[in-house]
Amino acid sequence: SQQGEEDPQALSIQEGENATMNCSYKTSINNLQWYRQNSGRGLVHLILIRSNEREKHSGRLRVTLDTSKKSSSLLITASRAADTASYFCATDIRGSSNTGKLIFGQGTTLQVKP
Amino acid sequence: EPEVTQTPSHQVTQMGQEVILRCVPISNHLYFYWYRQILGQKVEFLVSFYNNEISEKSEIFDDQFSVERPDGSNFTLKIRSTKLEDSAMYFCARKGTTNGELFFGEGSRLTVL
Numbered sequence: 001s002q003q004g005e006e007d008p009q010a011l012s013i014q015e016g017e018n019a020t021m022n023c024s025y026k027t028s029i030n031n032l033q034w035y036r037q038n039s040g041r042g043l044v045h046l047i048l049i050r051s052n053e054r055e056k057h058s059g060r061l062r063v064t065l066d067t068s069k070k071s072s073s074l075l076i077t078a079s080r081a082a083d084t085a086s087y088f089c090a091t092d093i094r095g096s097s098n099t100g101k102l103i104f105g106q107g108t109t110l111q112v113k114p
Numbered sequence: 115e116p117e118v119t120q121t122p123s124h125q126v127t128q129m130g131q132e133v134i135l136r137c138v139p140i141s142n143h144l145y146f147y148w149y150r151q152i153l154g155q156k157v158e159f160l161v162s163f164y165n166n167e168i169s170e171k172s173e174i175f176d177d178q179f180s181v182e183r184p185d186g187s188n189f190t191l192k193i194r195s196t197k198l199e200d201s202a203m204y205f206c207a208r209k210g211t212t213n214g215e216l217f218f219g220e221g222s223r224l225t226v227l
């Protein structure tokens with residue numbers, strides 16, 4: 001499997017429900033980041049969690065990181081139709097050339113129905 | 115307001131033609147990146163550029179690709195002789211100053227016919 005794999009690939013929920021997306025990775029990381037992409041648009045940084053952090057919050061977003069399992073989850077609470085987008089996890093790999101490049105996963109496509 | 119501005123937003127070209135995609139950062143930064151995203155697929159790293167030099171490049175970034183910062187402001191990606199499989203969205207990004215997050219432009223859609 002590849003560095004940064006999300007599941008599910010697609011998620012459809014009703015407005016007001018919570019959405020949970022998971023990301024697994026293979027190598028040690030400096031940090032893990034989540035990005036959002038609306039169809040045909042650029043990626044927007046949502047939240048960054050460092051390798052020594054376990055949980056982080058930002059508004060309706062909650063990110064967890066389990067370095068022993070090499071996995072992360074993104075929870076969006078009280079979802080809105082405007083949250084409809086693709087969500088990508090991206091890892092900054094430890095021991096790389098320190099250029100700050102990110103390796104992106106395949107993404108989860110979230111549809112929030114009004 | 116985007117952190118970086120990319121032009122053109124969409125370019126259609128014939129196979130074998132040269133293409134130049136441009137990226138203009140809003141403010142002066144040292145670290146820049148080009149990524150590409152083939153339709154429906156994941157975002158792939160192409161190259162990182164630091165202090166006017168390539169600092170890292172991926173296997174995708176072969177001799178057909180080059181990057182420059184010709185005037186200290188614009189940051190360009192050149193594809194020397196386009197192939198059909200170069201059709202993709204190309205994203206420029208700059209590195210944040212605090213935590214290493216990336217700020218992306220809206221992308222340039224390249225269609226090679």
